[in-house]
Amino acid sequence: MPPARRGKRGKKAPMESAGSSIDALPDGVLQHILGFLPAWDAVRTCVLARRWRDLWMFATGLRIIGNDDDDLEGLRESVDHLLLTRGIAPLETCELRFDGIADEFSDGDVIRVNLWFRHAIRCQVRVLLLLLTQQSQHFDLHDLHLVSRHLMELELVGVQHWKLAADDCDSSLVKRIISKSLKRLSITACVFSESFHTHIHSPSLVSLLLDDNWYNTPVLESIPSLVDASIRVVDRSVDSCEDCDSGDCNSCNGIIHDNSNCILLEGLSKAKNLALIAESKTFIFKMDLKWCPTFSKMKTLLLSDYWCVALDLDAITCILKNSPLLEKLTLELCSKGSDHKMEMKGNYIPVQETTAISEHLKIIVVKCDVVDEKVYKVLKLLSTCNIRFSFE
Structure with a gap:
């Protein structure tokens, strides 16, 4: 007599153990998972089973993270051994954090x-990060050939003195960051050259961040695919002067352009979302405004206090006249390091006679500590463009 069939509420088959479940995954999936672990943790998986012995070598991510307990000599030997063992298997992501x-x-x-x-x-790494945040020290990427058709995202924090794509002798340095495939570039707290402007040629960029860097501001070449860009030029830049805000005095005349006309704005002219921030002794934007391009795609724009203090109101007008598709304008008129206490929102009322600003402009936001004479002048200027404000 055949055994009776179990009903729907009969005993279920035992679930597979966690180990057998993960072992059922293909090697490629496991290598992708291992790529999210710190490098040393990924290496330790080699003791799990014979199949796992070499999986870490082909992990798609390599994350080398230095801790405060690490001995530098030991760390150097460990990383050397790690890289020698894994060889040049392709990488999606590499993080070097110190x-x-x-x-x-x-x-x-x-x-x-x-x-x-x-x-x-x-x-053939696609996303590359090098991070050092020690106050007293910067990495020196000396004579580095940064040429890659695979790199998509590059983030450098605390990097000093760029001599890129170098030939055999110092006099023939190209002084450029060149990548036709790079999509995202972030350079913060880095040190550029004191004697020349590094050129950035990366036409495929969609995201760009330059913030808190030292010495010569880099020259941005054409970036037709740019979507988001944030530029902050600080007083540690060579493009600042204690004697003037225009770059016209004897102490800074002749070192500004390095045979270039527009340093930043021309390269940023295709951005859709743009933030321009500077400290009061920085003259790079004023120099660039002499060759102000048309921002043909820009929809949102943020300008810092500098545009109304170190420059003059003509600077804002110049940007507005050259932004035909602008939809949102934000002016941060706060003192350095403060969190704004007041916010005003304005609306544009188009009239036929007004041609100074975009007919698409819908939102204007002014952030400030207090409505002082400086803020009043800005509001008065914007009122001539038929913009009316409400206080919040």
Whole structure:
């Protein structure tokens, strides 16, 4: 007699253990998962089973993170061994983070980091991060050939002195960051050259962040695909002067342009969302406004206090006249380092006689600490463009 069939409420088959479930995944999926782990944790998985012995070598991510407990000499030897063992298997992401290390880097350590950076490029990495946030020190990417058809996103924090795409002798340095495939570029707290402007040629960029960098502001070449850009030029830039805000005095005349006319604005002219922030002694934007381009795609614009203090109201007018599709304008008229206490929102009332600003402009926001003479002048200017405000 055949055994009776179990009903729907009969005993279910036991579920697979967690180990057998993950072992059922293809190697490619496991290598992708391992790519999200810190490098040392990924390596430790080699003891799980024979199948796992070499999986970490082909992980799609490599995340080397220095901690405050790390001995620099030991860290250098460990990373060298790690990279030698894994070879040049392709990488999606590589992170080199050393912001948690208390000890300062020696010249030998810096040279070693350069080799690790080059190794990532050889692995056809698509997203590359190099981070150092020690106040007293910067990495020196000396004589680095940053040429890659695979790199899509690059973030550098605390990097010093760029001599890119170098030939055999110093006199023939190209002084450029060149990548036709790069999509996102973030350079913060880095040190550029004091003697020349580094050129950035990356026509495929969709996102650009330049913030809190030292010495010469880089020259941006044409970026037709740019969507989001945020530029902050600080007083540690060469493009600032204690004697003037225009770059016309004897101490700064002749070193500004480096045979270039527009340093930043021409390269930013295709951005859809743009933030321009500067400190009061920075003259780079005023110089650029002499060759102010048309921002043919820009829909949102943020301008800092500098545009109304160090410059004059003509600077705002110039930008508005050259932004035919602008929909939202934000003016941050707050003192340095403060959080605004007052916010005013304005509406544009188009009339036939007004041609100074975009007919698409819908939202105007002014952020400030208090309505003082400076803010009053800005409001008066905007009122001539048929913009009316309400207080919040």
